[in-house]
Amino acid sequence: MSDPIIKIQNMNKWFGDFQVLKNINLEVEANKKIVVCGPSGSGKSTLIRCINRLEEHQEGDIIVDGNELSEKTKDIEKIRAEVGMVFQQFNLFPHLSILDNCTLAPIWVKKMPKKEAQELALDQLKKVQIDDQANKFPGQLSGGQQQRCAIARALCMQPKIMLFDEPTSALDPEMIKEVLDAMVSLAKGGMTMIVVTHEMGFAKEVADEVIFMDEGMIIEKADTKEFFANPKSDRTKLFLSQIL
């Protein structure tokens, strides 16, 4: 058993007086796929935003790939470059073409030569099947295409970990599948993934473990089969009965 790539210990976080995350303990090993689910407002998104320090936690430790995240962390950019993130609202850069969206960070953050970065970007775009849209602008693409581009953009940084923050929640139903397909093939490629989603079909297909959160706490954490077949807490049972 290898060392966990993400280790969260006794983490607490407040927004003002309101405690969003309560005593979170979580270990994720390399190449594992974790699905986080739970009702809205339960702190799922905040949890994964803490992992690349888009949100700051107040208590406890978060260790990502051997680096502890705290105010003292000097080169947080370096850690973020190792952790890709895909957002609910895609957050593509609207003033740049699809290709430039993908090459921007590799060129300026990783100092990759432009040509190499473009080859890499086209390669990643091909994997999510939008390489033919490379010269268009985000505003000209459908939601599903934009989200696949966002996945390609994150992958162009060749991250060790990918975080997905409800990647399909803002999409039309018929576009959800194309995004999920891209994520499934990514998972099969062996990427470490933490996915916040309500797509239970996706969880059943690829997840190694499922975490159920409510009111800022991890209520249940179990192997996928176990989680769906035999949920332990009543809150989880209620949630599953409503969502499935």
Add this chain to the structure above:
Amino acid sequence: MQTLNFLKPNRDNIKNYSIIGSFLVLVSLIDVISNAFLKVNLTSFLPGSLTSLFPLIIGLIGLNMMRIDYSGNKKLDLLNKNINTNNFNALLTLVILFSIIKALPQSLSWMIFDATISGDSKDACTGTGACWTYIKVWFRRFMYGMYPNEFHWRINTAFILVIALGFVGYFMKENLKKYLALYYVIIYPVIAYLVIYYLISGGSFGLQWVETGAWGGLSLTFIVSFFCLIFCFPLGMIFALGRRSSLPVIKYISICYIEFWRGVPLITVLFMSSVMFPMFLPEDFFMDKLVRVIIAITLFEAAYCAEVIRGGLQSLPRGQYDAAKSLGMGYWKMHIFVILPQALKLVIPGIANTFLALVKDTPLIFVVGLAELAGMLALAKTNPKWLGFAMEGYIFASIVFWIICYAMSKYSYNLEAKYKTER
């Protein structure tokens, strides 16, 4: 109006109504035009007060008859939709139209037909119209101020050079494009300064020294506006970012700066720069008055620019910051590549607004003794040989300023269209 109901067309004779209606409007227009231009009163057979109201009444009836919904005639529909929606709007349309027609002959004859432009002294202006001779004689002063006539080519050359250098960005090779911002923010102003210093000020290369006190007219307007515009924008950007910084010291310095300069009238800033500021300087340190004024206006306008740019920064969704950060970009990379390109695009109208205001604020430097275009006018109109032509001067100045400002606002529209992106 209930009483006018009999004038409402019914479906069967729409054509008759529209023809009669337009005929009546035409009659009213002919009456007003002949009255204004030919001084012929076609309706003199009517009693006094009715004569002046006649075109209005006829026109109103005509417009009322023409007001046909869905007439099928595109032009008529357009007219009805825009200026003839109801009786009140029809009345307003007519009143405005007639006022313009009535005012036209007088202003035209004053400005053009009765105006004088020949001769080169006040004696030439004997007519009742405008005296453009005044503008003609003073033209060089209005353009170049007290700058010696034989050296005007130096100003012209300097301006042509500076404008040409401004276009360098268009012809830069693709691999040099990344230095574009560096060029415009640092290199270009320095070169422009050197060009203007050595050509217009002179003092070396065999060119005679001309002190800045002699500079003036439109060329001074351009010099002051040019340097203020080019410096206040980057400075404003820095303070806009500073005000949003998470570092308290930088944040509060920026807030103090912005609030200080926004709270002080420009005219006191100019006084301070030319009267008070030299007192704080060491004895042997000399800074030209023009330079001090340019610095003062730049610092002043930078505060306004900062707030406009901050508005743009705030309108960007938080997701853009998140996405840039999650890709490992630091503060500067995030702002240079992701945030500022989008924010600056959004603030083009606001920045254009600030810049236009800046150009129109330059006449204020007259209070410290620098006479740009409007300042030269003020000097010229008190010249004993040329008393009484203030009106011509101000019309000339307004036309010049209008052309400059209109060109700037057109340019800003073009920029907006060029950099428009879909969200």
